[in-house]
Amino acid sequence: MGPDHRDLLAENPDPRVRELVSHVLTPELLDRVRSRAPAYDERNEFCHEDLAELIEAGYLRALVPEELGGLGWDLPDLVAGQRLLAAHAPATALAVNMHHVWVSAARQMVARGHSEFRQVLEEAAAEEIFAFGISEPGNDAVLFDSGTEARVAEDGSVSFTGIKIFTTLAPVWTRLGLFGRDVDGGETPLIFGFLEREADGWRSLDDWDTLGMRATQSHTTVLEGARVPAGRIVRRLPAAPNRDPLVFAIFSSFLGLLAAVYTGIGDRALELAVAHAGSRTARTTGQPLSTDPDIRYRLAEARLHQLVLDAQLRGVIEDIETGADHGELWFPRLVTLRTSATRTARDVVDTALQVSGGGQYRRLSELSRLYRDVLAGVHHPSDDESAHRTLATSLLGPLEG
Known part of the structure; x- marks a missing residue:
């Protein structure tokens, strides 16, 4: 197929x-x-x-x-x-x-x-499994602020109290990378560290019953004084937009790898669409639907967008790997890649459903599952609104006040 x-x-x-x-x-x-x-x-x-x-x-x-x-x-x-x-x-x-x-x-x-x-x-x-404990309900500042409270003990350990959402790998992680805001403030109040699963003071809610991406089991994690030893605290940052290397490392890794996943969804959707078009016959002409000019145009358009995304993905990832200096344009490039990947994937899956016949609308079809999975793209940071704020700022400067 x-x-x-x-x-x-x-x-x-x-x-x-x-x-x-x-x-x-x-x-x-x-x-x-x-x-x-x-x-x-x-x-x-x-x-x-x-x-x-x-x-x-x-x-x-x-x-x-x-x-x-x-x-x-x-x-x-x-x-x-x-x-x-x-x-x-x-x-x-x-x-x-x-x-x-x-x-x-x-x-x-x-x-x-x-x-x-x-x-x-x-x-x-050593086969430890790392999970991402960054996202918080209502926190549109993402890495630049946190609603999770962090309390630093005399021995340098830090206890975290708050809620983390979309904790992918919830049933199996052994290390949870998280951050919180030091209740005592200071110039660098944001504290990053890695929580061991064996630690006390946290629990995972069995609340992942979603439209798609169900096998990720991205449960909510409740932190109730979860303690991270001093040796596992890795960074302190100011609570404001900044160009710290950790911010870039997380954003570039997250957005680049996220784009790869959604590009792969588009690859498969187009693959299935081609197979379905070739296997179905038009009753009016007796010819395979792969010869229908409208279907050929739609699939060609989907392929066009996939190839544009392919070039964009390869270029940005290569620049991350080689340490290319895009200066202030790095974040616009990264959010553009993420936005392009999720938008293209949705468009290609939609096209695949249009050309593949009503049978693919059935719940158990692979295209039906891809359609539900691809919708998760609207919820990943940086979302559409955040991406446009970043791009507008790069063009027009920040808003006053």
Whole structure:
């Protein structure tokens, strides 16, 4: 049914990337992942079997340097892998994305000389699973402020009290990267650290019953004095927009890898649309619908947008990896990539449904599931309004007052 695993990878022009990714994400592994996706969605269940296979394959330590026990991939390698994984099981790809975001951010920070983040790379190599405890209800400042209270003890440990939403990997994480605002204030009140699952003072609400991306099991996490030892506190920042390297490392990793997942959804939707158009026959002409000029135009338009996104994704990710200096234009570029990826994915899935016939509207069809999964894109930071504020500021300057 349309291009297979090798054909999707063949679109990557770098033979090194193709070899690395296919060695870990083998066709057999990906077939099993795809076969399990419908049941995870139907049962609203975490993708335990997928995660176990990906850990065994070494995929969760892909970005860890070889000298620390990882696979030694770079960010373009991982983006290719996430795009391919998302084409087989979007929710599984989005789930492991959050682990990869922390490893990617830590990799950037260590490369810049911030050795306190080395523990993330070492623990990822030891198969610890990192989750993203950043999002909070009503916090549109994202990384620039927090509604979670942080209390610093005399020994340097920090206790966090607050609510974190969309905690992907909730059933399995062993390390939760989080932040909060120091109740005592100061010039750098935002405190970042990594909570161990064995710690007291937190609980996970079993509240993930959503339209799509169900296998991520992104429960709400309630922090009630959850203590992070001093050695696991990694950064303090001001509570305001700033260009700290950690802010860039998290934003660039999060938005780049998120774009990879949604690009992969578009890849699969177009793949299915081509297959359905070729397998259906018009009763009026007796010809395959793949010869219908309207359908050909729609699919060509979808392909056009996918190829534009492909070029954008590769370019931005390569610039992140090589440390290109875009100065003040970095954040506009990153939010544009995220917005383009989620918009394009929605448009391509919509086109696929239009050309594939009413049978794909059934709840258990793969396109129906992709349609529900792709809608999650509207809720990821930076959302559409935030992206436009960033772009408007870059063009017109900040609003006064």
